[in-house]
Amino acid sequence: xxxxxxxxxxxxxxxxxxxxxxxxxxxxxxxxxxxxxxxxxxxxxxxxxxxxxxxxxxxxxxxxxxxxxxxxxxxxxxxxxxxxxxxxxxxxxxxxxxxxxxxxxxxxxxxxxxxxxxxxxxxxxxxxxxxxxxxxxxxxxxxxxxxxxxxxxxxxxxxxxxxxxxxxxxxxxxxxxxxxxxxxxxxxxxxxxxxxxxxxxxxxxxxxxxxxxxxxxxxxxxxxxxxxxxxxxxxxxxxxxxxxxxxxxxxxxxxxxxxxxxxxxxxxxxxxxxxxxxxxxxxxxxxxxxxxxxxxxxxxxxxxxxxxxxxxxxxxx
Numbered sequence: 544x545x546x547x548x549x550x551x552x553x554x555x556x557x558x559x560x561x562x563x564x565x566x567x568x569x570x571x572x573x574x575x576x577x578x579x580x581x582x583x584x585x586x587x588x589x590x591x592x593x594x595x596x597x598x599x600x601x602x603x604x605x606x607x608x609x610x611x612x613x614x615x616x617x618x619x620x621x622x623x624x625x626x627x628x629x630x631x632x633x634x635x636x637x638x639x640x641x642x643x644x645x646x647x648x649x650x651x652x653x654x655x656x657x658x659x660x661x662x663x664x665x666x667x668x669x670x671x672x673x674x675x676x677x678x679x680x681x682x683x684x685x686x687x688x689x690x691x692x693x694x695x696x697x698x699x700x701x702x703x704x705x706x707x708x709x710x711x712x713x714x715x716x717x718x719x720x721x722x723x724x725x726x727x728x729x730x731x732x733x734x735x736x737x738x739x740x741x742x743x744x745x746x747x748x749x750x751x752x753x754x755x756x757x758x759x760x761x762x763x764x765x766x767x768x769x770x771x772x773x774x775x776x777x778x779x780x781x782x783x784x785x786x787x788x789x790x791x792x793x794x795x796x797x798x799x800x801x802x803x804x805x806x807x808x809x810x811x812x813x814x815x816x817x818x819x820x821x822x823x824x825x826x827x828x829x830x831x832x833x834x835x836x837x838x839x840x841x842x843x844x845x846x847x848x849x850x851x852x853x854x855x856x857x858x859x860x
Contacts, residue, residue: 544591547594552739555824556571557609557651557652558574558611558636558649558650558651558652558669559571559572559573559574559649559650559651559652559653560572560574560590560604560640560647560648560649560650561647561648561650561851562645562646562647563646563647563648563685563686563689563690564646564683564684564685564689564690565643565644565645565646565683565684566594566642566644566645566800567592567645568663568684568685571650571652571653572590572613572619572647572805573652574604574606574652575606575689576606576607576608576609576699577606577607578605578606579603579604579605580601580603580604580605580825581600581602581616582597582601582603582604582642583597583598583599583600583602583616583618584597584598584601585599585600585603588600592642592643592645593642594600594643594644594645596620596643596644597618597620597642597645597692598616598617598618598619598620598644599704600617600618601615601616601618601622601642601643602614602615602616602617602618602622602642603616604634605696608686608823611633611634611635611649612631612632612633612634613629613631613632613633613634613640614630614631614632614800615629615630615631618642620643620702621702623640623642623690623698623701623702624638624639624640624641625638625639625694625697626639626694626697626698626700626701627701628701628702629686632788633651635649636649636650636651637650637825639651639690639698641698641702642703644683644756645683646683646690646698647687649652649661653737659850660748661816662677662767667761681815682683683754683756684753684754684755684756685753685754686752686753687710687712687749687750687751687753687754690748690753690754691750692746692749692754693776695778696719696726696775696776697772697773697776699721699724699751699756699772700724700725700771700772700773701724701772702724703722703723703724703758704723704724704756705721705722705723705724705785706756706757706758706760707719707720707721707756707757707760708720708721708755708757708758709754709755709757710749710752710754711744711752711753712748712749712750712751712752712753713749713751713752715731715749715752716731717729717730717732717742717745717746717749717764718731718732719746720764721756721759721762722759722761724771724772724775725769725770725771725772725824726743726769726770726771726772726775727764727767727768727769728764728766728767728768729742729743729746729768730742731745731746733835734824735832735835735836737835738766738838738840739766739767739768740768740775740840741762741839741840742843743775743779744778744779744783744840744841744842745841747776747779747780747783748783752785755772758802770852782840782841782842785842785844786841788843788847789842789846789849790844792849792850793845793848793849793852793860794829794830795830796830796834797829797830797833798822798829798830798859798860799827799828799829799830799859799860800825800830800833800848800852800857800858800859800860801825801857801858801859801860803855803856803857803858806856807854807855807856808854808855808856810856812854813851813856816839816843817845817847817850817851819837819838819847820844820848821847821849821851821856821857822838824848824851824857830848835851841859
């Protein structure tokens with residue numbers, strides 16, 4: 544639980560809560576100064592969210608003098624602000640609130656956000672996906688531009704979500720299996736299977752596209768990750784930064800490498816990892832193929848390629 548500091552500079556009546564994920568996605572709820580908003584499943588509340596993960600009286604939001612405060616009302620599944628479970632917190636523009644399967648973003652109210660609060664349920668209900676039956680559990684979905692993958696994993700990790708997070712970005716499809724907030728497995732669709740951790744690290748760099756949290760998949764998986772979202776995020780972001788620096792020193796990923804003739808150094812001096820990458824580079828049509836087929840992470844592979852080129856083993860074809 545945490546208590547956040549107060550915000551400054553917010554003007555009364557200028558902020559709203561916009562649903563950026565969940566079955567109410569696209570709905571916007573204006574926040575008015577000196578008024579309270581009670582959120583929950585009960586039909587007599589100010590903001591009614593009809594789903595099992597939301598308690599009858601889940602949370603309340605109070606605006607006073609431009610300061611927006613949210614408080615959990617003893618809900619079963621908790622209220623989260625920017626991935627952190629809270630008892631009471633101050634909201635600022637840009638903050639994200641997770642209640643049930645809905646993610647709400649604090650935004651500057653749009654011109655049409657001054658509709659009566661009682662009309663919210665009617666407005667957002669129209670945005671439900673009619674292709675799903677009433678018996679199907681509600682699913683989170685949204686745009687990666689609104690909620691980047693690192694933020695999603697932090698939210699799902701803290702709230703201990705289970706499900707299969709499916710990402711679509713530029714024709715690429717990735718899947719991350721979550722079990723009680725832990726990353727169980729991952730993969731990216733394609734002709735060459737990508738190792739689970741490598742797949743997660745790559746997806747962290749996907750900035751555009753869509754996501755959807757599908758129901759849990761409890762089937763056994765080979766080579767499980769079983770790491771917390773926080774562990775994967777910290778290591779993945781570190782690796783991505785170092786990888787970008789290394790890629791700037793290597794030939795373009797569309798290039799092919801060939802063996803230097805004669806070899807300047809002995810193959811016996813190479814580590815097993817470097818030998819694997821050397822063989823892959825010789826037998827692959829591009830560096831992209833080398834990165835896909837290598838058993839190590841993309842950072843491991845880039846480090847090996849840099850050593851092999853500097854050591855006189857490989858050169859651009």
